Amino acid sequence: MLQTPTIAEAVLRAGDPFATEDEIAHRVAARLRRQDRLHGPNPPRFWFILDESALRRPVGGARAMREQLNVLLTVGKVPHVTIQVLPYAAQEHSEMGGSLTLLTLPGQSVVAYEEGSRSGSLIEAQEDVSKRRALYDLLRAQALSPRDSAAMMNAAMEGFGHAT
Secondary structure (H helix, E strand, O other), rough: OOOOOOHHHHHHHHOOOOHHHHHHHHHHHHHHHHHHHHHHHOOOOOOEEOOHHHOOOOOOOHHHHHHHHHHHHHHOOOOOEEEEEHHHHHHOOOOOOOOEEEEEOOOOEEEEEEOOOEEEEOOOOHHHHHHHHHHHHHHHHOOOHHHHHHHHHHHHHHOOOOOO
């Protein structure tokens, strides 16, 4: 939801180095279409928790990372978006092996989506969703505040220098 085209392409290419140019282009376009909800009319509330490695690993090179961090800082100022960073100091956590998305559907039911590097699964059983929600709450508690997260993003951007 927050990746720039350059970062999305680099991540997708690293995840499937044998994919064709057309396959990568199709996947990048699909990934970027998800952002329509973020910036569209009447957007839902978004809350992102990013691992510090997403700020520090030089995916796509210094210039791409500066652009990506700038996008994060800009989007983080939008009223319906909250971005927090889970710092290395938090050590191990429940989502180290992938990502967790909680979605509140129009009828107010909540589903969870867990995604690893090669697969994902939708979780609809409310008992299992409740467990995922509790894990997410723990991550939020371990993460930096939005203000401190923005400061870390700024520091990370400075770490990538003034790439041209």
